[in-house]
Amino acid sequence: MVGPPGAGKGTQAQILASELSIPQVSTGDIFRANVGGGTELGQQAKAYMDRGDLVPDEVTNAMVADRLGQDDARAGFLLDGFPRNVAQARALDGILEDLGQRLDVVLELVVETEEVVTRLSGRRSCRSCNHVQHVIFDPPRTPGVCDNCGGELVQREDDQEETIRHRLRVYEEQTAPLVDFYRERGLLVSIQATGSVADVTARALAAVPTGERG
Structure with missing residues (x-):
């Protein structure tokens, strides 16, 4: 699964x-x-x-190879956040060949830049219980106060707009070329990552080859 930060890859991957x-x-x-x-x-x-x-390729590749070699991944897996660039994709080819595995489909979650900035920069995390709220989509009853425990809501450093835009620039420079890489292999399916979680999930499931569904 590929897409910019804030596209919902983690949420969709879990589902x-x-x-x-x-x-x-x-x-x-x-x-x-x-x-x-x-x-x-x-x-x-x-x-x-x-x-x-982004973490250097040699570090990331070593971690991923170890994880994919574990027992629970032998019958298949869904990769979330890897590969992030073409070099990692080629390294993944080698990892999968060693494991006797292959990729069936690459899902690209498509979302506009300003939507990503709005999603991420509006997040606030509780210092006490780590509960996350959003100033627009899930505003606290009292500004700056966690609905869950009454603790202080703060903006994490990686949710600040400057950091988000930096991450998006890194994505465009290093990760976006994966789209062309996998499109040329006939593996890429692009889906809109806007709308409800359920709507995005339905689009993603429709893109998965029928034979791969559990």
């Missing part, structure tokens, strides 16, 4: 993985597990993630 009875393999989860575990790869990744930059 689709459940619908298809396959594990969601998220690079975000892989990074957090390594960072939380204090592994060498995790420490390297954290420095880049804190700046809003």
Whole structure:
């Protein structure tokens, strides 16, 4: 699954993985597990993630190869957040060949830049319970106060508009070429990522080859 930050990849990947009875393999989860575990790869990744930059390919590839080799991924998986560029896509080819696996479809979630900025810059996280609200789509009853526990709602650094626009520029420079890469292979299906979650899910499921549905 490919698409810019804020397109809803994580949400859709979780739903689709459940619908298809396959594990969601998220690079975000892989990074957090390594960072939380204090592994060498995790420490390297954290420095880049804190700046809003992409983690170097050699670090990411090693983490993904290890995850895809685990037992629960042998019957299939849904990749969320990887590959992010053509170099990683070619590395994935090698990983999948070693595992006897292949890609069936690449879903591109399409959303306009300003919609992404609105979605992400409006998020507020509670300092106390980590509950997330949105100043437009899910405004707190009292400005700056968490509806869940009454804690302080703050804007995370990676949700600030400047950081978001930087992430989008990085995406366009490094990740968007994946669209052409997979289109040329006949694997790409583009779907609109606007509207309700259920609407986007329906479009995504319709794009999955029938034989791959759980």
